[in-house]
Amino acid sequence: MPYAYVTIRAPAVRVGVTKKMSSIPSPLNFNLISTCETARLGRVTTPRGSFDTPAFMPVGTQGSIKGLTPDHVAATGAQIILANTYHLMLRPGEQIVKELGDLHRFMAWPGPILTDSGGFQVFSLADLNKINDDGVTFKSHINGSMVHLDPERSMAVQNALGADIIMMFDQCPPGKAGQEDQELAVRRTLAWAKRCVKAHARPTEQALFGIVQGGTDLELRRRCAAELIELDLPGYAVGGLAVGEDFADMLRVLAGLTPTLPDHKPRYLMGVGFPRDILAAVAAGIDMFDCVLPTRNGRNAYAFTADGPLRLRNSRFSNDAGAIEPGCDCYACRNFTRGAIRHFFFAGEMLGPILVSVHNVRFYQRLMADVRQAIAGGSFDDFCKSDPRRLLGPGEKL
16 A cells, blocks of 8 residues: 655754854655654655665665675665775765765765764774864874864765765763763864854755764763754764664663654664664664674674574584575575585685675664554564564574
């Protein structure tokens, strides 16, 4: 049955922080199709095309979904992908990407692309030299040079890369950071958000999303969200919920925070995650997800299936003539046996990691398609409960 679309145009982004602000048309539309309890079915339209939500975005950290061609990725059903500002800024540099035709040409991906701000990588990976209210200075892991990243630089890099959705520069502390550190991170995140809006040079072409921080302190999260909403951005992300907090804390924060975010704009949970995490977040009203798990685990012979994960290096798969997941329609499952794929890993053949990555990305896209169908049919809760394996976390068994 065709959906009855209700088109909701995101309100204009207000530029600047003074009382008198100019309005600029938003480059992003969010179409709310239907809801099932608090789970949402929608469609996001960008200048480069549309994608259905809830959506899972494969991660191309350095401008490439590791081990996969764009044709591989498109064949899995992915409609939007993610690239990393921090890594592309350091190598090859955003100006080279721009000169080569922007990120869409660089990645040979004509559809929507999202770039993160670089903030998470700076605070989690970089050799920090100095952080203050102005920004962050760190040592490049490539050549040891000192690099400064602040809201203005993050916006300039993302403007040059040319993604359809870009993220504000935020401070992302560890999940177990103390209250004082969380308060400081929120204060800086909010101040930096205003600077990002002012520095954003392509607001009619690239949709700038805000990022809500605050750790597991729900009131701090709500306060951060309320101030970001005042900026009237095209979309809002929840950051800092894939940095070491437990599942129960994630559920509690999402249940209390998500209803405070605007209904008519996309909601993005950054860096999540396992199928259980995604289903719980969809139930809380989240629309967009990204995670490196499908490809990172695929390169390590870890395959996601509806029956739970398979570790294909295990000797029990040596003579297994079955597909990775019976019934899966991905290229790997249609053409290769578990035994052959196990051999490729032990022989050091690149094909092994490629095949399991293809399968894993397709597994996630099939999951999201099933989620969207369940929401459309008003049966999302039944869908989650119909197979308890969907609700298992990493390492858990029935």
